[in-house]
Amino acid sequence: xxxxxxxxxxxxxxxxxxxxxxxxxxxxxxxxxxxxxxxxxxxxxxxxxxxxxxxxxxxxxxxxxxxxxxxxxxxxxxxxxxxxxxxxxxxxxxxxxxxxxxxxxxxxxxxxxxxxxxxxxxxxxxxxxxxxxxxxxxxxxxxxxxxxxxxxxxxxxxxxxxxxxxxxxxxxxxxxxxxxxxxxxxxxxxxxxxxxxxxxxxxxxxxxxxxxxxxxxxxxxxxxxxxxxxxxxxxxxxxxxxxxxxxxxxxxxxxxxxxxxxxxxxxxxxxxxxxxxxxxxxxxxxxxxxxxxxxxxxxxxxxxxxxxxxxxxxxxxxxxxxxxxxxxxx
Amino acid sequence: xxxxxxxxxxxxxxxxxxxxxxxxxxxxxxxxxxxxxxxxxxxxxxxxxxxxxxxxxxxxxxxxxxxxxxxxxxxxxxxxxxxxxxxxxxxxxxxxxxxxxxxxxxxxxxxxxxxxxxxxxxxxxxxxxxxxxxxxxxxxxxxxxxxxxxxxxxxxxxxxxxxxxxxxxxxxxxxxxxxxxxxxxxxxxxxxxxxxxxxxxxxxxxxxxxxxxxxxxxxxxxxxxxxxxxxxxxxxxxxxxxxxxxxxxxxxxxxxxxxxxxxxxxxxxxxxxxxxxxxxxxxxxxxxxxxxxxxxxxxxxxxxxxxxxxxxxxxxxxxxxxxxxxxxxxxxxxxxxx
Numbered sequence: 001x002x003x004x005x006x007x008x009x010x011x012x013x014x015x016x017x018x019x020x021x022x023x024x025x026x027x028x029x030x031x032x033x034x035x036x037x038x039x040x041x042x043x044x045x046x047x048x049x050x051x052x053x054x055x056x057x058x059x060x061x062x063x064x065x066x067x068x069x070x071x072x073x074x075x076x077x078x079x080x081x082x083x084x085x086x087x088x089x090x091x092x093x094x095x096x097x098x099x100x101x102x103x104x105x106x107x108x109x110x111x112x113x114x115x116x117x118x119x120x121x122x123x124x125x126x127x128x129x130x131x132x133x134x135x136x137x138x139x140x141x142x143x144x145x146x147x148x149x150x151x152x153x154x155x156x157x158x159x160x161x162x163x164x165x166x167x168x169x170x171x172x173x174x175x176x177x178x179x180x181x182x183x184x185x186x187x188x189x190x191x192x193x194x195x196x197x198x199x200x201x202x203x204x205x206x207x208x209x210x211x212x213x214x215x216x217x218x219x220x221x222x223x224x225x226x227x228x229x230x231x232x233x234x235x236x237x238x239x240x241x242x243x244x245x246x247x248x249x250x251x252x253x254x255x256x257x258x259x260x261x262x263x264x265x266x267x268x269x270x271x272x273x274x275x276x277x278x279x280x281x282x283x284x285x286x287x288x289x290x291x292x293x294x295x296x297x298x299x300x301x302x303x304x305x306x307x308x309x310x311x312x313x314x315x316x317x318x319x320x321x322x323x324x325x326x327x328x329x330x
Numbered sequence: 331x332x333x334x335x336x337x338x339x340x341x342x343x344x345x346x347x348x349x350x351x352x353x354x355x356x357x358x359x360x361x362x363x364x365x366x367x368x369x370x371x372x373x374x375x376x377x378x379x380x381x382x383x384x385x386x387x388x389x390x391x392x393x394x395x396x397x398x399x400x401x402x403x404x405x406x407x408x409x410x411x412x413x414x415x416x417x418x419x420x421x422x423x424x425x426x427x428x429x430x431x432x433x434x435x436x437x438x439x440x441x442x443x444x445x446x447x448x449x450x451x452x453x454x455x456x457x458x459x460x461x462x463x464x465x466x467x468x469x470x471x472x473x474x475x476x477x478x479x480x481x482x483x484x485x486x487x488x489x490x491x492x493x494x495x496x497x498x499x500x501x502x503x504x505x506x507x508x509x510x511x512x513x514x515x516x517x518x519x520x521x522x523x524x525x526x527x528x529x530x531x532x533x534x535x536x537x538x539x540x541x542x543x544x545x546x547x548x549x550x551x552x553x554x555x556x557x558x559x560x561x562x563x564x565x566x567x568x569x570x571x572x573x574x575x576x577x578x579x580x581x582x583x584x585x586x587x588x589x590x591x592x593x594x595x596x597x598x599x600x601x602x603x604x605x606x607x608x609x610x611x612x613x614x615x616x617x618x619x620x621x622x623x624x625x626x627x628x629x630x631x632x633x634x635x636x637x638x639x640x641x642x643x644x645x646x647x648x649x650x651x652x653x654x655x656x657x658x659x660x661x662x663x664x665x666x667x668x
Contacts, residue, residue, distance in 0.1 A: 044529035151621040181379040182556065186600035186617035193612060208529065211559075211602040215613060252534035254559030256601055258582040266538060267531040270499045286531075 004071030453491030
């Protein structure tokens with residue numbers, strides 16, 4: 001097995017449109033997903049997390065930078081050359097209502113994925129579909145039904161079964177539980193955890209929900225306005241966040257703890273437009289610690305040791321570091 | 331001689347509310363047992379998953395059930411008016427409710443873009459509202475509109491008043507909705523998932539704004555949400571709905587610390603932050619098996635099919651909402667069992 005990470009993004013940049021309406025969706029993003037690792041991408045709307053997911057799968061072409069799969073650059077490959085790789089990377093979508101063809105039975109929805117790669121032909125097809133449905137907690141009989149006969153959680157299970165049909169190494173899951181009720185969300189989170197351990201899957205897990213991200217991910221990338229603010233282990237990011245934005249995101253997340261003090265420091269203002277991102281550090285316009293230096297240049301990701309990296313020019317000792325005792329059970 | 335003061339009626343008291351919708355395939359009853367109170371100057375959170383009937387309940391209070399298919403088929407919605415008298419919104423009729431709606435009772439929704447008029451400036455929309463309810467002339471009304479935009483912390487209110495909804499961000503639109511709701515000094519604000527469509531840093535701003543206005547104006551808030559984190563941030567008391575019924579009501583600390591209904595406990599336990607480490611070292615969330623029930627008319631407890639503590643008696647008879655402590659009610663026959 002090669003030593004290179006399963007997926008590696010290097011200096012990945014994506015712009016949409018043309019000046020003066022050029023949208024800076026993703027700017028100079030680099031990180032790697034190792035084999036069997038669950039990496040979380042967290043950020044608010046406009047942070048570029050979904051765009052990164054689509055770039056990683058070559059569903060979009062990057063403006064600049066490189067996407068490597070097992071060390072091989074794939075950003076220039078033709079759709080035809082990508083075909084064998086497509087089997088190894090799959091996507092799970094947010095909306096289980098929009099991502100399943102309403103006119104197809106479940107057997108065809110999953111079967112299409114098999115057919116596309118010539119897997120489980122002929123007599124092997126039906127048992128394979130049944131096995132996949134059971135793997136995601138459904139029953140073999142469900143194969144003959146249509147999507148509308150299922151609840152949201154069950155549909156998400158079908159979407160996961162379809163992604164798993166081709167035995168991928170990497171799944172990009174874009175907000176896979178955000179459209180589900182809390183009680184159902186827990187079922188799908190547990191299913192993804194279970195599958196990941198059983199199948200050794202790597203998952204690029206995209207979510208705006210830090211609680212879910214913390215639970216399922218080994219490492220977390222925090223994004224703001226298309227740029228990486230901080231990368232570290234789930235524990236480092238959620239317990240000892242170093243970037244003022246990560247700290248603000250944690251402080252703003254509602255905690256199911258009514259005895260926590262309700263008065264908190266809030267971030268002011270809105271996320272700036274990606275048409276005109278601020279110069280220097282993109283977070284400086286809302287940062288409680290911003291100084292004039294912050295507008296001078298884009299702060300590089302500094303290594304703090306233990307693979308914890310932060311894009312802030314401040315010495316971390318100077319950053320007012322609140323504690324997050326209520327965050328998570330741990 | 332001691333005088334015992336008559337107990338003050340709450341601002342809003344819903345008693346045994348039942349709502350029926352007529353459909354092609356017969357009547358459905360999405361809400362069949364809602365009992366809850368909102369006190370003056372306090373926030374009651376109404377929590378539930380999709381299909382639990384929480385939004386239908388709020389529409390019933392506002393007299394906004396879709397006509398002619400939806401109607402209140404039972405119970406009472408008692409509202410204490412500014413004048414001090416109590417009216418039953420369930421029987422007051424469209425005319426009666428119209429004098430209260432937007433005036434004494436205001437509502438904000440999840441998606442402000444669909445609630446705002448896209449072809450009117452935000453200043454015009456607030457002006458229209460205050461002229462309708464407060465009989466102000468044009469320039470006074472515009473001054474009031476700008477005052478309201480400042481109240482909800484919209485910077486540069488004079489210029490913002492001339493903008494259209496599409497020119498604003500989601501958070502700003504929700505602030506405009508709140509400005510509209512606040513423009514006639516309502517005594518009760520009904521907020522139906524007002525922060526669900528917003529990013530967390532913006533959600534925190536809007537929650538803080540609603541809190542500030544509640545304190546400054548002494549209004550009661552009925553806050554409808556599916557998010558228990560938000561409940562913990564904003565509520566004084568909490569009513570939990572499941573399949574068309576309130577299954578538990580208690581103070582916010584009590585409901586998180588000592589939930590008595592198995593559904594309430596299970597809902598709290600399935601939050602990611604409550605994940606427990608299993609024997610293999612992995613953190614697992616305690617999920618509730620099955621899917622959210624619709625308000626079907628089975629004889630027993632609605633949660634019984636998904637309940638880990640269900641006994642035979644649970645399927646036999648429908649439990650009532652019974653008091654189990656001070657300001658704490660539970661709809662479960664086994665609440666006292668260990």
